[in-house]
Amino acid sequence: MDYLADERKKAEFDVDEMKIVWAGSRHAFEVSDRISKLVANDPGFRKDTRTMLARKELFKNTLRKAAYAWKRIHDLHLSEEEASRLRFYVDEPAYTDLHWGMFVPAIKGQGTDEQQKKWLPLAYKMQIIGCYAQTELGHGSNVQGLETTATFDPQTDEFVIHSPTLTSSKWWPGGLGKVSTHGVVYARLIINGEEHGIHGFIVQLRSLEDHLPLPGVTVGDIGMKFGNGAYNTMDNGVLRFDHVRIPRNQMLMRVSQVTRDGKYKQSDVPRQLVYGTMVYVRQTIVADASCALSRAVTIATRYSAVRRQFGSQNGGPETQVIDYKTQQNRLFPLLASAYAFKFVGEWLTWLYNDVTQRLQASDFSTLPEAHACTAGLKSLTTTATADGIEECRKLCGGHGYLCSSGLPELFAVYVPACTYEGDNTVLLLQVARFLMKTVSQLGSGKKPLGTISYMGKIEHLMQSRCTVQKAEDWLKPSQVLEAFEARAVKMAVSCAKNLSKFTNPEEGFAELSADLVEAAVAHCQLIVVSKFIDKLQQDIPGKGVKQQLEALCGIYYLYLLHKHQGDFLATSYLTPKQAALANDQLRALYTKVRPNAVALVDSFNYTDHFLGSILGCYDGNVYPKLYDAAWKDPLNDSVVPEGYHEYVRPLLKQQLHTAKL
Numbered sequence: 140m141d142y143l144a145d146e147r148k149k150a151e152f153d154v155d156e157m158k159i160v161w162a163g164s165r166h167a168f169e170v171s172d173r174i175s176k177l178v179a180n181d182p183g184f185r186k187d188t189r190t191m192l193a194r195k196e197l198f199k200n201t202l203r204k205a206a207y208a209w210k211r212i213h214d215l216h217l218s219e220e221e222a223s224r225l226r227f228y229v230d231e232p233a234y235t236d237l238h239w240g241m242f243v244p245a246i247k248g249q250g251t252d253e254q255q256k257k258w259l260p261l262a263y264k265m266q267i268i269g270c271y272a273q274t275e276l277g278h279g280s281n282v283q284g285l286e287t288t289a290t291f292d293p294q295t296d297e298f299v300i301h302s303p304t305l306t307s308s309k310w311w312p313g314g315l316g317k318v319s320t321h322g323v324v325y326a327r328l329i330i331n332g333e334e335h336g337i338h339g340f341i342v343q344l345r346s347l348e349d350h351l352p353l354p355g356v357t358v359g360d361i362g363m364k365f366g367n368g369a370y371n372t373m374d375n376g377v378l379r380f381d382h383v384r385i386p387r388n389q390m391l392m393r394v395s396q397v398t399r400d401g402k403y404k405q406s407d408v409p410r411q412l413v414y415g416t417m418v419y420v421r422q423t424i425v426a427d428a429s430c431a432l433s434r435a436v437t438i439a440t441r442y443s444a445v446r447r448q449f450g451s452q453n454g455g456p457e458t459q460v461i462d463y464k465t466q467q468n469r470l471f472p473l474l475a476s477a478y479a480f481k482f483v484g485e486w487l488t489w490l491y492n493d494v495t496q497r498l499q500a501s502d503f504s505t506l507p508e509a510h511a512c513t514a515g516l517k518s519l520t521t522t523a524t525a526d527g528i529e530e531c532r533k534l535c536g537g538h539g540y541l542c543s544s545g546l547p548e549l550f551a552v553y554v555p556a557c558t559y560e561g562d563n564t565v566l567l568l569q570v571a572r573f574l575m576k577t578v579s580q581l582g583s584g585k586k587p588l589g590t591i592s593y594m595g596k597i598e599h600l601m602q603s604r605c606t607v608q609k610a611e612d613w614l615k616p617s618q619v620l621e622a623f624e625a626r627a628v629k630m631a632v633s634c635a636k637n638l639s640k641f642t643n644p645e646e647g648f649a650e651l652s653a654d655l656v657e658a659a660v661a662h663c664q665l666i667v668v669s670k671f672i673d674k675l676q677q678d679i680p681g682k683g684v685k686q687q688l689e690a691l692c693g694i695y696y697l698y699l700l701h702k703h704q705g706d707f708l709a710t711s712y713l714t715p716k717q718a719a720l721a722n723d724q725l726r727a728l729y730t731k732v733r734p735n736a737v738a739l740v741d742s743f744n745y746t747d748h749f750l751g752s753i754l755g756c757y758d759g760n761v762y763p764k765l766y767d768a769a770w771k772d773p774l775n776d777s778v779v780p781e782g783y784h785e786y787v788r789p790l791l792k793q794q795l796h797t798a799k800l
């Protein structure tokens with residue numbers, strides 16, 4: 140029986156067409172739908188006991204699944220697109236993510252043609268397994284502070300890789316702890332006593348015969364991480380080198396080269412391309428944020444429609460908690476954010492592909508913007524998604540705290556995204572640097588392009604005032620964009636003015652960094668809003684689909700406007716009356732979306748296997764499933780628990796004098 144059938148009947152739009160919008164295309168939908176069912180129906184990919192397994196068992200099970208996934212990919216002749224969907228629906232972090240997601244891209248992006256020819260075929264066949272070994276015990280964010288050394292030995296034509304201190308131990312790389320045979324290791328290049336900065340080196344870590352560490356290599360797992368199951372399926376590792384020798388041709392040499400006679404040569408490619416793998420992965424993390432958030436929102440929305448509390452009239456049913464305005468005000472902006480992040484993710488993938496093509500044609504002009512966008516959007520979307528998953532847990536009340544809700548594990552797996560691939564604050568400071576540079580160049584005749592083109596309208600934006608007179612005026616895209624542009628430009632200019640008061644710019648930057656981060660957030664929110672609005676300019680078929688997306692877009696920007704009212708008011712673009720009208724419009728949009736809420740999460744097309752949540756199951760039959768699951772918990776295997784006779788019974792039977800009290 141479908142307990143959510145009434146909710147589904149209320150939908151005012153074509154859910155099948157929305158599924159295609161969400162997937163990105165009809166083809167993408169078909170692939171995704173087929174692979175999700177394939178995974179869901181395959182007992183080899185079961186994951187329902189994951190949160191109860193001890194680490195060793197959990198890890199072995201992950202190894203089994205990764206090998207099984209690889210076998211299925213081969214047996215079924217899956218394409219790269221299908222294989223990547225399979226990984227997504229298997230839904231378990233594994234060493235293979237780092238192999239395919241960072242090791243291979245690092246060689247592709249930073250290796251010469253010759254190096255790619257040698258290493259990529261081995262990696263593609265998984266005859267070697269690689270990790271990305273950059274972070275150390277003492278330094279993660281400050282890449283230039285890494286201590287591992289790679290010293291060129293001209294006698295033998297080799298680099299000597301060494302960990303000179305405890306803090307230089309590599310620490311965190313996924314896949315390193317127990318599996319990787321190789322790593323792209325980042326180290327300070329030293330030639331003839333002279334330092335040349337951080338470079339990547341391909342280093343073999345373990346024997347391909349018996350998997351033992353090679354001489355001079357000390358390697359292991361760094362230990363349990365946050366949550367049950369969760370990211371503990373990954374072997375994040377520690378690694379030390381004791382004068383390990385590798386041939387000279389194992390330095391990744393696309394950006395710079397070391398010749399046989401020890402000369403250091405920089406090619407015309409910018410040095411920052413050494414950081415290129417991080418740009419790539421940040422872009423994939425943005426594309427993935429909408430998936431994690433939409434998953435949590437599906438659970439919270441379906442459960443909010445099932446759950447009833449208070450408000451029974453004349454013995455009738457109580458109120459569905461989704462009908463409380465407070466619940467809507469917490470849930471619907473997250474639903475809207477999931478869609479917003481989907482569209483900004485699609486756009487960022489386009490930007491990344493564009494910059495990659497330009498780089499191949501030696502056009503490096505858009506690299507700074509690509510860095511700022513990937514860094515800023517990675518920060519914005521992962522922060523909002525991690526906070527959003529936790530909010531969804533609270534939206535599900537007490538039951539959200541059960542592992543069987545799926546939300547604790549989802550949160551525990553997701554939350555490190557705020558830290559890895561760049562701590563979110565550190566990344567926003569990169570965006571702030573980019574903004575300050577842009578503001579300082581405004582008078583120079585250099586026209587700001589792309590996502591900062593609005594800075595070119597600075598004179599207009601500094602003076603313009605909001606013209607909204609009634610709540611519906613907040614539905615005009617041009618009005619909304621101007622509000623977000625005016626806020627972003629004014630916050631950036633205010634920071635730039637304050638910075639100019641310092642004689643030492645670096646000191647000023649450090650002192651004003653909290654304000655700079657806020658300016659960066661305003662800029663990134665403008666990008667997300669503008670990409671959502673751009674999406675709505677496209678032809679979107681399907682009854683009512685565009686109207687729902689318009690409502691969600693409105694909820695996204697009006698919620699931001701309400702939350703950051705202080706910014707908008709402080710920059711004098713808005714009056715308090717106009718801000719109140721925005722809030723009126725926001726409430727009206729909640730009412731519009733309410734009957735469509737369940738159908739809007741159905742549009743994500745997630746299987747019950749993928750959701751892994753009793754509260755979020757498609758049929759909404761929550762209570763019997765919760766009840767049954769409780770009895771299946773291993774603690775309920777016996778009526779009297781182990782330990783009762785040792786520790787509880789003696790207490791009950793004790794004969795203390797105090798017993799008289």
Ligand SMILES: CCCCCCCCCC/C=C\CCCCCCC/C=C/C(=O)SCCNC(=O)CCNC(=O)[C@H](O)C(C)(C)COP(=O)(O)OP(=O)(O)OC[C@H]1O[C@@H](n2cnc3c(N)ncnc32)[C@H](O)[C@@H]1OP(=O)(O)O
Binds near residue numbers: 415
């Ligand atoms: C067929 C089978 C297929 C099977 C398919 C399976 C598919 C599975 C696929 C899975 C896909 C993906 C999964 C990925 C899994 C992800 C798991 C995540 C694991 C985590 C990994 C990590 O965390 S790796 C380590 C990441 N570390 C960081 O991010 C460190 C952060 N720090 C930095 O980035 C830099 O140090 C920082 C930028 C903060 C400062 O650097 P510094 O050198 O000090 O820089 P500045 O002096 O500030 O700047 C110098 C100039 O350089 C510019 N700049 C800085 N960074 C970049 C950059 N990245 N790109 C371009 N430019 C950059 C900066 O703007 C300055 O410019 P200016 O003009 O001089 O001002």
Ligand SMILES: Cc1cc2nc3c(=O)[nH]c(=O)nc-3n(C[C@H](O)[C@H](O)[C@H](O)COP(=O)(O)OP(=O)(O)OC[C@H]3O[C@@H](n4cnc5c(N)ncnc54)[C@H](O)[C@@H]3O)c2cc1C
Binds near residue numbers: 271274278311565
């Ligand atoms: C689950 C997980 C997987 C990972 N996988 C990998 C991997 O595969 N390979 C790899 O190489 N690394 C990996 N990492 C490491 C990760 O990239 C780093 O942890 C991350 O870049 C943050 O660096 P950090 O730990 O040095 O944090 P820190 O920089 O020490 O941050 C600590 C605090 O200091 C603040 N801070 C730091 N610098 C500044 C500044 N300039 N201004 C203001 N505030 C500042 C931060 O905001 C933060 O609040 C992984 C980490 C995790 C958690």
